[in-house]
Amino acid sequence: MDSSAPRLGNAVLTPPEPIILQERPIKIKSRHVTVHYGAKQAIHDLDIDIPDRAVSSFIGPSGCGKSTFLRCINRMNDTIPIARVEGKIEIEGQDIYDKSLDVVQLRARVGMVFQKPNPFPKSIFENVAYGPRIHGLASSKNEHEEIVVTSLKRAGLFEEVKDRLSAPGTGLSGGQQQRLCIARAISVNPEVILMDEPCSALDPIATARIEELIDDLRQNFCIVIVTHSMQQAARVSQLTAFFHLGNLVEVGDTDAIFTNPQEKRTQDYITGRFG
């Protein structure tokens, strides 16, 4: 016990450690990012700094551009022929839209978890082992097993599935499948994990487990989550960004955004006055 902490009776008064975003290194830096789908502009001139080892949440009504921007971070929009991304997104100073950059490598650095759990139609073991194998992260069977076990443990799923690793991943419950997808995402040791409404298909208990997991994972990863649940954004994230009609309206400390937002549009949205 820390003897220097102030005491009141037998209680040791240790205030919770505040997470000061300003002191965190910036992991992702976006400057003048504009996205068009054909003639329609989905994102207007977006600048944002996303801190490392913290959870950042994007909120906003449907069609506000939050998922579009999330998909820019691992270049998922490349797969949409009519999508055009302009501006600059850097991860640790490296321009991810640089022509010489290997997109497959980028997606190993930037993992993604989707709204609906989408395990491969393979065994639980294979779901997690697949990424490390194609990226050549393990040289032996033992190493492979170790990565699978560690990833499942970090995703909080190992205890529930350790006796049936060869069972199909699709046979798990929705919440377990989502944790399996998170295990799959972290198995390749990414730096950033993107989550697009990861709990919207889950019941409250499975949601709570995922939120607990997100809170654990933030010690080691930069996590960006898109969510429609304002309470979820308030609970899990340290930084919140509010999007509306393709614009980033306001970004700041989650605590400040949900108690005292500065912009009227943010205020109206989070208090349920439109959207």
Place this chain on the structure above:
Amino acid sequence: MSDHTVKAYDDDLGRLKTMLAQMGGLAEEQLARAMDALSRRDTQLADLIIADDAKIDALELAIEERSVTTIAKRQPMASDLREVMSAIRISSDLERIGDLAKNLAKRTHAMSDSLPRQIITGLKRMSTLAQEQLQDVLDAYTRKDAARALEVWRSDEEIDALYNSVFRELLTYMMEDPRTIGLCAHLLFAAKNLERIGDHTTNIAENVYYLVHGKLIGEERPKKDVTSITAIDPR
């Protein structure tokens, strides 16, 4: 501000505001009547005031219940959250003001007929000031006027200054004529009650400021109450 998408949410918050306004009106009335009863030694009115305090208590409970239900059902955010939080806090200050007014009224029974008129004058001035402040702060709440709340907050030192002089005055009476000690001791408590009402009023002002701006008043409140360190040399 525009309405919520869910209309019933507006009704919930509107009802909270109405109850708080009622409670504020009652507290003002109780304070005015208590000072009236005390200065006229009207024990009948005093008993009425004592009984009426239950109304304020009941409103506080109702506000608390509605606030809790609103939080549970709606998970208010930002200005709505501040609305609910300040309703809880302000109602608890108003409830205390009601108690202090009741306590003032109770002391009516201890006033003797020989009460010299000038003794009560200072007390009356304190009460008038406290009533004005309370009225102003409740007005500031209804209109969400943070500037006005800040004025009330700053001017509490006037009540403090009056309290100091009433305190000294009463000590002087007691030294001059020990037969007034019993009476003056009661009046000292009455003055302290009025000073406390001023403090609760500043609490309300702080909450109005928080409600509007989402942050606390950033300065140190001026305090002029020095009675706790005032001593009289008996020689």
